[in-house]
Amino acid sequence: MFETLKEQPADKILALMQTFREDPREGKIDLGVGVYKDASGNTPIMRAVKAAEKQLWETETTKAYTGLAGDPAFADAMIALVLGDAVPRANVAAVATPGGTGAVRQGFDMVRMANPSAKIFVSNPTWPNHLSILKHMGMTMVPYRYFDEDSRGVDFDGMMADLAQAGPGDIVLVHGCCHNPTGANLNMTEWQAVVDLLNKTGATPMVDIAYQGFGDGLDEDAAATRLIASSVPETIIAASCSKNFGIYRERTGLLMAVSQNSAAHKLNQGTLAYLNRQNYSFPPDHGARLVTMVLTDDALRMDWMAELEEVRNSMLGLRDLLASELQRASGSDRFGFIAQHRGMFSRLGASTDKVDKLREDHAIYLVGDSRLNIAGLNKETVPILAKAIVEVGI
Template identity: 65%
Template structure:
């Protein structure tokens, strides 16, 4: 059997990581991998996580299973963090998952059970794992325009024109904030227009919420998502704690389903638990336990939010510094979009050939579509990157 297998295509970002590791140059810059880094190039453990881990170590009495859906304290705390009071709790069902990717996979499995003919609408561009998982599951895919390569902003008219073709029961995958890979976000008034369109077509929003707190603030980053939840009968949300809690390797995620009414809650919850059972039985608990401890303890939560805000402001400062340096070197404001984007990522607008020249001639590593991780920069590397971008003719 095994000799019938064929090689799978290599992940481009993982290839980039390996190339960076093998590059002997001291001045190289890694803008490819999607993790937050501080000024020293480290991904630190947040203070609140350290404190919660110590408390857990001292108080935990068992490593037995929780339950198929995960610890109820975790799912309740995450529902509150993400949705606030936008929807009543009797319409909510949720499961803990191995990371945000696990939540996306479980959501798509749920769609396949409920409506295997549903088309999944993806923004162009989107995170590469989105189409990869959807194709693997054999679900139909359609694209909607999202990014305007000329303005480096959202092509909102194109987005609406494409989504107007979505049918009732289709799923529209939207990024809650800090759009990956572009960094270009919808405004709250635009979210309202999207809600109008979804109400009209009957398509169901599926929100990927991987970066809450990295854009404009915890509540601000959830505002569009909450608006949809308050107005539409159904909603799926896949959320990750990897970035905003810095617990990447703990694989801590959640899938939340908003049902049309309270009567459907039990059936939806049973189906979510069923999917966990089929895929991995009980979800991992360590990271989820830390998150629930932080979110329910006022002192821990205040410390976490303070450090998260420092992370957010650092990325914003790096964006503004890079945009300013590029304006100085180029004599134009064509890179001003970098300061307007939010989150870890932006597309700088380089061609594949220019991206290759950045790597070859300057030791700057970014994905071939010119997606770069702003958090890979620091005060010393910003002018180096800016000069390299101008030198290759972007």
């Protein structure tokens, strides 16, 4: 039977990681993989997470299943982190998921159950796994303009014109903050215009928020998500704990279904629990429990927030340094957008052949669409990257 299977295309980012590992050159620089790294190139365990893990090891008494939705305390803590007081808790159904990816997949599954013919409007570009999952599920994708290749900012007029084509029963997928892969983000005036358009067209927003705290701050990065959830009839939110808690391998995420009609909560919660049962029954708990401990213990939370600020400011500093080095090396201010972008990524807007030259001639690895991971840099490698970018003619 299995001989009928067809070989699937390799994930481009995973393939790039393998190529990097096999590169024998000293001084090679990995700016492709979407994982935070400190100045020494390590992905550290955050102090508060380490302390919570030690407490858990000493006090945990069972490895029995949690409920289908996961530990309710985790949902409460994450809903408070993402939504604050923007929406009454009674209006939010939620389930724990294996990472933000699991939340995204479950969200699409919920949409398909509600409307099998739904069109999913997706930014061009977006996180490649959005497209891969939707293709695998056989759902209809409609790209909307987002990244302006000339300004390296948001093509807001194009975005609004394309989103005006969405209608009731359709989904508009947006990034809550720190857009992946571009790093270009909307301001709050633009987000309000998006909300007004959603209410006009009747389309339902789905927010993927994977980098809260990596851009302008925890509350600032959640502002758009809170505005959307409090302003439209229904919202789907997929939240990840991988980056801001540094627990990538623990696969910790939360899927939320928000309805302004609190009477819908029971149906929404039951649907989400049903989907968990069909896909993996009970969600993983270890990472979720650590997050809960950090968010509900004053001392751990304060230490976590302090370290998260260190991470955020480190990336902002690297952005400013790279923009300055590029200005010096090129004699031009055309790279100023790097300092304006937010989150782990910036998209340079370079052609594939120039990205290839960076890899072949300088052992610098970027994703093929010219996305670079700012967190993969340090003070020593920033000048090397700047010189290489100018030499290859980006």
